[in-house]
Amino acid sequence: MKAGFIAVVGRPNVGKSTLINKLVDEKVAIVSNKAGTTRENIKGIVNVKGNQYIFIDTPGIHKPKHLLGEYMTNSAIRILKDVDAILMMLDGTQEISTGDQFVMERVLSAKKTPRILVINKIDKLNDEELENKREEVKEKLGKFDGIVEIAGEYGIGVPQLLDRLEMFLDEDVQYYPEDMYTDMPIYRIMTEIVREKILVKTRDEIPHSVAIEIINVEKRDEGKDKFNVNIYVERDSQKGIIIGKGGKMLKEIGTEARKEMEKLLDRPIYLELWVKVKSDWRKKKPFLKELGYFDEK
Ligand SMILES: Nc1nc2c(ncn2[C@@H]2O[C@H](COP(=O)(O)OP(=O)(O)OP(=O)(O)O)[C@@H](O)[C@H]2O)c(=O)[nH]1
Ligand SMILES: [Mg+2]
Known part of the structure; x- marks a missing residue:
């Protein structure tokens, strides 16, 4: 190869x-x-x-x-x-x-x-x-x-x-098994899916001010696993926009993201989204690291 x-x-x-x-x-x-x-x-x-x-x-x-x-x-x-x-x-x-x-x-x-x-x-x-x-x-x-x-x-x-x-290409090498198509961990792809739904549905500074983190996965033998996911924004006003009138926007984001995640995992899940304010998180290295952004990839 x-x-x-x-x-x-x-x-x-x-x-x-x-x-x-x-x-x-x-x-x-x-x-x-x-x-x-x-x-x-x-x-x-x-x-x-x-x-x-x-x-x-x-x-x-x-x-x-x-x-x-x-x-x-x-x-x-x-x-x-x-x-x-x-x-x-x-x-x-x-x-x-x-x-x-x-x-x-x-x-x-x-x-x-x-x-x-x-x-x-x-x-x-x-x-x-x-x-x-x-x-x-x-x-x-x-x-x-x-x-x-x-x-x-x-x-x-x-x-x-x-x-x-x-x-x-170099001769006589193969770096990855043939059934592997990415090095992204599945949970990372899942947080990216949530981010994409927000990117597509919002405008101005919102898309750039958002970060997603899976906080906890409740594994359940009977029934669906429950994913608790935080959506971080930088200001209170942004929190309001993501949640939307009567929670409408957050519900739409959640439904669309869940459907795509279920396809990825090939099983149904519960997805619970929480919107949290972390002021200026894009400037804070420890938090960026927590989100996985300062790894050498
Ligand atoms: N008409 C047309 N639009 C395209 C094509 N390829 C990408 N787009 C559109 O261009 C936009 C940007 O696409 P992305 O693939 O997210 O661009 P990117 O270079 O990865 O952007 P960043 O991640 O922000 O650097 C999307 O709206 C795409 O649908 C193409 O071949 N033709
Ligand atoms: Mg891109």
Whole structure:
């Protein structure tokens, strides 16, 4: 078997996690239309034609405003030197920004790592727009070992991407068993599911101010296991928004999250959600560590 590690990096919201899920054909990473969805590195393992591709989804690289943001951006940058190839992703529907150029500088500084530029969301571009994008890439970005055009959400260009990456894999190795598609612990995936429901249903600063923690699991021989889960927000006003009028919002979040968790676990569960205020938790290292954010992944 041939195998290798491939980092997927880019600005927030360009579609990194969507591509990883498509490649793995499982939902390993949560996705939303809000920038800053992914908070840590997540492996998505793909086995095809005797090749093992270990993709590493990373948080969108941005200028951090707090300790959590610093951890997020550093998680992406830290692994660039340790992988066999880097995919730097652009949102093809947007002009190349200083944010993209900042990502590129980081990618170029991992001098020895091969790098492929991925233009994503081409489903939204016509031929002329795509041609203009190619020109813009030539003008504004540095040298890459290849350019691949995809629409990750629809799988367009994905087989070609895998073919393009084959040459970067190492011979005669296999890093993970063939039935393993991620290194995310199942409880971590469960907390991410709750976070995704909140991300999708709320706006403004709420999505960024939320953290999820499983506090306790009551195992019951007869009947369903009960998961007690805390939703942390930074202020009282945010608590009110998450709970909603008469508890409506929290109920919706709970129902949607539970259904997805049950699918993941393949059994019915009870899910009890509690909303707690932890002021400025994104700036507090001990609490971030408790949430698992300062592990080297
Ligand atoms: N039209 C179109 N939209 C896409 C495509 N891929 C992703 N998207 C959308 O882009 C948005 C962001 O997707 P994510 O996968 O969460 O982006 P990300 O790069 O992981 O974002 P962060 O985790 O915040 O860094 C979502 O609304 C996706 O549905 C695509 O190929 N075509
Ligand atoms: Mg993401």
